[in-house]
Amino acid sequence: MVDLSVRANITRVSAVVVLGAAVLLGACSNREPSAADIVSALEREMSSELEQMRRVSSGLMGSYGTNPMGGLMNFKISNLEKIGCTENGKTAYRCNVNFEVSGGILGSTRQTRSGAVELLRASSGWTVSSF
Structure with a gap:
């Protein structure tokens, strides 16, 4: 069984990766x-x-x-x-x-x-x- 704290950390890391990708893509749309x-x-x-x-x-x-x-x-x-x-x-x-x-x-x-x-x-x- 997977420890709940490991699962929570994976969820947090996934959210940070998705948020980071969204910020980078948003910055690309403002390019000159x-x-x-x-x-x-x-x-x-x-x-x-x-x-x-x-x-x-x-x-x-x-x-x-x-x-x-x-x-x-x-x-x-x-x-x-x-x-x-x-x-x-x-x-x-x-x-x-x-x-x-x-x-x-x-x-x-x-x-x-x-x-x-x-x-x-x-x-x-x-x-x-x-x-």
């Missing part, structure tokens, strides 16, 4: 965005803006030909370096970044950009609120 998170958010934002531009320009062109804006805005982000982030509210961060942009009107030329990007944590992931 990674470089990959920032790239994904910027690409989603650019894709959304590109789609709006395509709609506007195709509306202007009507049935007169191909959309002149078709490939001009297809930018690609690469080599993003996250310099650092500061918390800006419970679900927002302001991150300083450096990255390269190519494609679209730039063609194969790569331009280096630096700046601050503000991100909000949404249910679908990180979203750019300003850049």
